[in-house]
Amino acid sequence: MPLPPDSGPTSPSPSRPEGPRSRPEGPRLLPSSLRRVVLTVAGLNFAWFWVEVAVALGIGSVSLFADSVDFLEDTAVNLLIALALGWGARHRAIAGKTMAGILLVPAAAAVWQAVTKWGDPTPPDVGWLVVTAGSAALVNGLCAWLLARVRHAGGSLSRAAYLSARNDVLVNLAIIAMGAVTALTGSGWPDLLLGLGIVALGVHAAAEVWEVASEEHLAAKALAGDEFD
Secondary structure (H helix, E strand, O other), X not given: OOHHHHHHHHOHHHHHHHHHHOOOHHHHHHHHHXXXXXXXXXXXXXXXXXXXXXXXXXXXXXXHHHHHHHHHHHHHHHHHHXXXXXXXXXXXXXXXXXXXXXXXXXXXXXHHHHHHHOOOOOOOOHHXXXXXXXXXXXXXXXXHXXXXXXXXXXXXXXXXXXXXXXXXXXXXXXXXXXXXXXXXXXXXXXXXXXXXXXXHHHHHHHHHHHHHHHHHHHHHHHHHOOOOO
């Protein structure tokens, strides 16, 4: 009589197809799904870099120029993720720390532009500024939405891409708001100060990615049985 209940576990095996609906799908589909997503995001960022950098240079906007450089940085980050997906945890951690440094590129560009215009900041053309920042927000919003679904699939790598895209949307909205302030004041200082704000945002994102990459590096050393420093 005890045997019939024990034979019950064989009946859940047919019900196991229900489990695979959520579990196996994750490990098997996420890596390839992440690769497709990051390549799509890289293409969008590279295309929009050329649009925004042309407008930024044409109207002389510090904040828009920093954001255009950020599109190029996002292109590099997502391409590196696509290449690093097949690597081990230790090498992914190294790539994650490299990307933390890449996240500082737009910050450095914003600082340079701010320094060159500090003496006499001229206001950019508000119309072009708002239209370009608004369209960039749509592109970055799409990228952030795509990356949000796979941001845990690649550790610090996918987190770097997601944080960058998320920050870009915030920056674009801030640029639009700054355009309104510029229209009211006729001053170039709001544009310059926002450029410095982009610096702070980039440094914060880089610190987050570095922290996650450091945790991955420690986990890789633990799995390998290495001694901790």
